[in-house]
Amino acid sequence: MPRLSLPRCFSLDRFRRQLASVDALPQLCVLGLVSGLITGGLMVLFRLLLALGAMVFLPGGDPEAFEGLAPGARALLPLLAVALIGVWLWWLPPAGRQIGVAHVLERLTYHQGRFPLRNWITQWWVGLISVLGGLSAGREGPAIHLGAAACSGLGQSLRLPHNSLRVLVACGTAAGISASFNTPIAGVIFAMEVVMMEYTITGFMPVILASTMGAVVAQAVFGVEQPFQESGVMLGSLFNLPWIVVSALGIGLLAGGFVRVARAGDRLRPLPFAVRFALAGGLVGALAWWYPQIQGMGYDTLGLTIAGELSLDVLLAVALGKLLVTAFAVACGIPVSIIGPVLVSGGAAGALCGLLGAQLMPELAAGPAVYAMLGMAAMMGAVLQAPLAALMALLELTHNPNLILPGMLAVVVAGLTSRQLCGCDGFFVSVTRHGLHPLQQPLMQALNRVSVPAVMERDLVRTRRRVTLEQAGTLLEAKPVWILIERSSDAKPALALKAADLARWMLEHDENDKLIGKDGRLDLLEIPGQRLDLAPIHLQATLSEAFDRLNTKHADALYVEHGHRPKHKRISGIITRDAIERYYRYSDTPPG
Known part of the structure; x- marks a missing residue:
């Protein structure tokens, strides 16, 4: 029986490549819709768990009815709550104890919006116990963390580029607030103002869709809630x-x-x-x-x-x-x-x-x-x-x-x-740097919106250091821009040679040149021309990650790896410092 397959325009690889660009608005809007549904469902579950827990010991099954408890019971309840939370956190390492909005910002700032599963599970436990246990706590932090991490997990499972993970985090944040309090606009503004720390059309539209869908899911289960509606209240006098x-x-x-x-x-x-x-x-x-x-x-x-x-x-x-x-x-x-x-x-x-x-x-x-x-x-x-x-x-x-x-x-x-x-x-x-949080720095904001596939040079070929003239000619037949020279040891950095330099040398020299050894092979490292020291970076990385890696590795350029098995990784392209600078300077036009 023949297998059914999606048309090429619907392939996941094509979807990933489109998301790597700064103008992937339709694709991000699709992710925003899905994120809103996922987060809305999680918030419905969280609120139902609060109601279920309240039915055990709180009057009327109301998670806020502490006034109905005896003074001794409500005084001891917070001690029980901190004991349950403390026992849970005790066996976790310090990094595993981080939850809530601060954790979302930390993962967005330094981990490109990738969330550990153990912290996500901890958020469920601490969020439920802190509210039901009578501590002074809200459900906004759990809503934001649970929604942001779930939406980011969706992107990670699909191996989406990291610039789209950032938008998914904002979508989960907005939808979490929207589903928890029926405040879709506040959810959007909070996500952009507090979490993303920037306002862009590309960011706004998917976040608006996510917040809308989160509110729709919550309203379908709990109805339209207006707890503090006071439409007749007015200021009265400007005095x-x-x-x-x-x-x-x-x-x-x-x-x-x-x-x-x-x-x-x-x-x-x-x-x-x-x-x-x-x-x-x-x-x-x-x-x-x-x-x-x-x-x-x-x-x-x-x-x-x-x-x-x-x-x-x-x-x-x-x-x-x-x-x-x-x-x-x-x-x-x-x-x-x-x-x-x-x-x-x-x-x-x-x-x-x-x-x-x-x-x-x-x-x-x-x-x-x-x-x-x-x-x-x-x-x-x-x-x-x-x-x-x-x-x-x-x-x-x-x-x-x-x-x-x-x-x-x-x-x-x-x-x-x-x-x-x-x-x-x-x-x-x-965390501040020169008075700004890292997410507020204009350069990092611009570079975080795009992943490396959007600006990398794809026209390249791979070869060993020593090749025959016939092999060199075969390399040039593909009309590459760069020739990636593989080294004999992983300890040695890979190098990139401008293909034009090899072509020029071959036009000016023949098989009798001194650079050709006794075995008839040409040493590509000896050819006069532009060569770049390379360091690896993965295909999902943003330009911000690429910029940091260039600086930390003191490399001239990066080769972009594709695949997850160490011995079967493919090289998709090369990204140079000049390419990053050109994008930042001319980011108002689509990168070529």
Whole structure:
């Protein structure tokens, strides 16, 4: 029976070659659609597992119903949670304990978006236990890590070029946020602003599709959720703007304090692993005895804050206590997700500012609900240094466009306060070079968008060092640009000779030339001409990887290997430093 095969235009090799280019927008959009479906399914599974776990011991099977537990039970629950997390992390090496958004950025920066499986599995365990165990933790970090790693795994299994893996990571990030909170626009902006750290059409379109599909999958299972919809809330009077500035200033200081406490891990590192975890769990448990609102994700608490149903002492506990226990858990080495707690604490801090404003300006001040919603956006924007993502979260969580104008003011003031007065960069950006994270450097951004097949020279032939004149003529019949000279030992670098130099020599010399040995063979290393020392690089690498390898190996050019079996690798082409520089200088036109 004859085998069915896809037409040539649908071959996987052709698909990979197209993705290597900077203008592979249709192919990336296909990957974005698939990524959204995969990530949406994973987030549905994660949320169902949270609900299943809550059915065991939480009232009504609600993952946030810690208020219904007895004070002793909710105080001991965080200690049990840190014990379960600690036992899991104890047997892992330090690299295997890295999860969440920081891990996604690290893998994107230094590993071209390739994720270890063990960290992905660890994220499932820690994400579920930290939320169900009553720690102050959200589900945003698990959503981002699980989605990004799954989509990257899809690209790795298909052996796609690394420039497309970067886009797949952004697709998984956006779809994870979108499926978790029904905020597709915020998911897109977060992926581009916090993870990719750049805005390009090629990046935007597949990420938008992924975020859309993630939301569609989640809505098909859970329906359209609008937890904080307050469409009738308005600023009222522009006289509120000065007080919004003052409130945002205070929230920016809180955000700066949060980042500083969370980064105090070096001071706690001398303490034993178990002691640090016990301290973090004990602090949460002690505060939860009186204020269970600081536990878990806290979105029910945020809803009550916006509705004005929380007392003053609870608002203080959530604004300060939840912020503190979250930062302290991170400092102690517990990899909890911080975005949800930051939103909730910001909402409580904003509500407190609104209550104070009502006392100062009883006739003009807007209600606490306005300040609560502005506070959550201001806190998120200041902690993450992601103003657009915070504004989109404000719009989509509240479904209230009336808040965008004051929200812009609050987010900017809070972000400037945290950055300039407290000296805090974005929470997840901890590695800088000349004031920029590596992902923010323009050269690296441009070179990461393209893989080596897009610019490599494919016209080459391979040969041994010594050849007869007849063999040399046969080599030139293929009209190559480069002749790759294989060496007798792997310890010696491979060399590339310009084919034009060999052709010129053969026109000017004959078999009686002194370069031809007694065996009638020509030594290609002795021919006058341009020769390049070569180092290997794999076909999936980006131009950024090629640029780094040229510098670290002190090579003149790279030969591009294809295949995975060491003794059966093929050489697909040569990429020179000049080719990389030409792409960077003329990247606005398709490489030839």
